[in-house]
Amino acid sequence: MEIIISIVVGILFTVGTYLILSKNMTRIIIGTGVLSHGVHLLLLTMGGLKKGAAPLLGQEAPFYTDPLPQALILTAIVISFGVTSFFLVLAYRTYKVHGTDDMEKLRGIDHD
């Protein structure tokens, strides 16, 4: 199971990298989204995908899944959610002010 998920994570990383290297601002942000999905999935996989009950003590199961990676992922998700929403607004504002969403046209050498 870990092997399959690892391959999926690899694909997500590849797609994310490819999108981040494109010129279009929106594609870049989608790329960061895909990348963070890959990272969160990796965090879950690296904690181990053994079979067990959901980490709720009320289940009274003999084995539970590891609760720590789940807490880490939850933290990482809200952080990347906050950053992504900021990034989207920033991109919108940059588009409004500069009138372009092409990263090639946003090179910063005009004042040197």
Place this chain on the structure above:
Amino acid sequence: MINHLIIAPLLIPLIVGIVLLFLRHNVKTQKVISVLSLTAMLVATVLLLFSVLEHGVQTYQLGGWQPPFGIVLVADSLAVLLVLFTAIVALACLLFSIRGLDQERKAYFFYPLLQFLITGVVGAFLTGDIFNLFVFFEVLLMSSYALIVLGGEKGQLRESLKYVLVNVISSALFVTGVAYLYSVTGTLNMADLSNRIAEIGQPGLVTVIALLFLVVFGMKAAIFPLYFWLPGSYSAPPPVISALFAGLLTKVGIYAIIRIFTIIFYHHPDITHQILGGLAAITMIVGVIGAVAYQNLQKILVYNVVAGVGYIIFGLSSFNEPGLFGGIFYLVHDMLIKAALFLLVGAIIVITRTPKMNEASGLIKHYPLLGWAFLAAALSLAGVPPFSGFFGKLMLIQGGFYAEQYWTVGILLLSSLLVLYSVMKIFFSVILGEEKLPTLKERPNIKGLLYPSIILLFLSFIMGMGAEWVYPYVADATTTLLNPDIYIEAVLKE
């Protein structure tokens, strides 16, 4: 006995930041509260520093959970020294911003953002948990995103887009690194991580993870192949915000590199520290090349930040007592002097109204204090004896000789010369020379803008003259770094 002082430098800016959010329209109250809170934080940190020197490394278990199960804050000399200098630099930038930042930016949450930035920086210095380090990195990065774009000018928007993107990617890599490390060791606490990696003897897999962390923190600290984002980002915002960034942000990345390569991944210095040494040498070279090449005041300083990172990483890579001592000494000196230089350049830009070097000259006639302060800062940056830069570099060179890295020592000396050239170039063409200033009805009054940087320069002078007063703290920090057992025992006692 639990020492509650440890959490004070973290809680004060956090609570004050939240309070300031509600006082948006009352900028005057915000200023007063900010100054008071930073002073309180400074006092608390000084007390903490004394108690750490007296009683050794201290820990604070959040929620009373024993490590490695809970999050623990660790106050050793290095962390507390850095927190202290963070408070000093932040206070200086705050005092500068009272006169040196436009009203609009101040009304749009500059002061709360400053407090949150400090919360993140202090948290990153004090934490003893690797995932908690990630969270504090995000706290400081989020505040820095908002600060870098505050004002919303064209250049700022363009550069902050790149800054945010780079940091989003490096944060994703950070989480990847944490995931790998967790699957190998099954713990997140730094002391426990160190123990477990010592047990398995740092196999190749762990060294790969170490290098992944080097990439992550190297991106924050701007070491050689990963410094590309810094020149644009740091010259976009107003000088006071650049001063904050140059004084604090890259230093957090350097601190994280120092921490993980002395406490966790120290078993194969032949691989990791060799790589660090090589990267440090190239970082120095590219830093000074940029500093010499540009004619833009802010750009020159920004590339000096890159060169400074190279010196400190070099101290770590020699991995012996004088090297690490010099690295830490240079790190705290660098926080002071980079902030002071950016603030002085901020004052120059207020007068000349341009960051370009060749458009104004002869400031010394009407602004003698500014001129001499800049000269002092330039000499301190290059490492001329009465100032603090000298002592740090001396120890770095000694450490380099002990580790037999003669080439890198040569590069360090040569790059110091070029650093001196790059700032003296500003001094000779802008401060001295024929008077050429933009014609204005009245000359801008910069009295209120000068004293924060003069305070910083005075501290740098004290650190250079009275190096024996600073010595015990830095020596204690070095001892803890070279003997990770002290740290581990303090965290995992009982």
